[in-house]
Amino acid sequence: MNExxxxxxxxxxxxxxxxxRDDLLHEDVTAFDHHLQRFVEFxxxxxxxxxxxxxxRKRVVINIEEWWKSTLNRGSKIVFPADTEDELLLxxxxxxxxxxxxxxxxKFGFAQGVHKRDDCIGLFRTLIIRPFIExxxxxxxxxxxxxxxxxxxxxxxxxxxxxxxxxxxxxLSHKTVxxxxxxxxxxxxxxxxxxxxxxxxxxxxxxxLERELFRGFEESCAAVFFVTDNFKDEKYLASExxxxxxxxxxxxxxxxxxxxxxxxAAPVPGLLTPYIYKDVESDLQGFFELVRALPLxxxxxxxxxxxxxxxxxx
Numbered sequence: 001m002n003e004x005x006x007x008x009x010x011x012x013x014x015x016x017x018x019x020x021r022d023d024l025l026h027e028d029v030t031a032f033d034h035h036l037q038r039f040v041e042f043x044x045x046x047x048x049x050x051x052x053x054x055x056x057r058k059r060v061v062i063n064i065e066e067w068w069k070s071t072l073n074r075g076s077k078i079v080f081p082a083d084t085e086d087e088l089l090l091x092x093x094x095x096x097x098x099x100x101x102x103x104x105x106x107k108f109g110f111a112q113g114v115h116k117r118d119d120c121i122g123l124f125r126t127l128i129i130r131p132f133i134e135x136x137x138x139x140x141x142x143x144x145x146x147x148x149x150x151x152x153x154x155x156x157x158x159x160x161x162x163x164x165x166x167x168x169x170x171x172l173s174h175k176t177v178x179x180x181x182x183x184x185x186x187x188x189x190x191x192x193x194x195x196x197x198x199x200x201x202x203x204x205x206x207x208x209l210e211r212e213l214f215r216g217f218e219e220s221c222a223a224v225f226f227v228t229d230n231f232k233d234e235k236y237l238a239s240e241x242x243x244x245x246x247x248x249x250x251x252x253x254x255x256x257x258x259x260x261x262x263x264x265a266a267p268v269p270g271l272l273t274p275y276i277y278k279d280v281e282s283d284l285q286g287f288f289e290l291v292r293a294l295p296l297x298x299x300x301x302x303x304x305x306x307x308x309x310x311x312x313x314x
Contacts, residue, residue: 005047010144013048017140021133029121033102040099043092043136052139056089064093068104072111078127084135091132098124167254168296169197169220173240177230181283185224188287192298210239217243221254221295227261227268227277241271248275258293260286 005013020042023035043049067090071078080087098105108128109120170189174182182198189196197216217223223244225237247255259268259277268277276293280286291298 005051005144010048013046014140014144016042016046017049017137024129025125025133029118032121036095036099040095044096048140048143049136051143052136053089053092056085060086060089062086062090062093064090064097067094068097072104072107074111075113076111078112088132088135088139091128091135094128095132163221163254163296166219167221167251169195169216170294171197171216171220171223171240171244172226173223173237173244174226175228175230178226178228181228182226184283185226185287185290189290192291194294194296213240214243217247220247221251222256222258222293223247224290225257225259225272227259227265229262229264229266231266237269237271241269245271254295256293256295258290260289262286 020039024039027035105124106120109123114123172182186196186198244257257275259272261268261279278289
């Protein structure tokens, strides 16, 4: 959490950001000018947003008039800087400029081949506003030091429900011979937005094994133990079980110890029996039980990015 902002102020900022954003993106276009003004004024004055914008203004110089000159020629290509910080500030200054000179919004639409007011607004929302809001959402999350910023902060979820980035990994404990099986879980967890910890991709060459294992548990919200027919003894697990139990005692309900036992495998080791364990017949069943036992939840349902493009018809 940023030291200069209380949890209450951050929560209020995120709540207002969501409200102003939703009005600007989704309310009827007849009130677009009003919602644009409210959104821009919020960004200009909100302390959390300014922690993103102010440093950019000190480092980046934007020639907004030159951008308009190159963009408002009919059929011209819309070009943004390659640097993401330059692009973010440019998009914000475009919004400020349109607020002060509303005719530029319609000139922007005309240059791109649309002529009706509603279509000009829709195009401007798609090409200028949405990308700005997506990037700003991400950066607000970084400033507030919370996880999944785009998915969570713009929904104004209470701050106590949002973990920090250094406590959301999922530690995958296994025998080396089972790595192909566990790697399938690793890939599946990544695909749905979780952050799994697996020794090979997560440890740098030459790293101290015990120190990296301990750090992996410290930064995790769960430890998953895979018991297969290759699981013959539990001695190699001693350190990892000890670390897991330590985290469970320390974090309580914010840490889960999960054991998945495959068919024909050895019994679950005694050290793990007090915690969640499931007998599973397949990877699919195992993945279902794993996700269900996590203290984290999946993010909100949304269209894939590539499907959401091109919603404005010319």
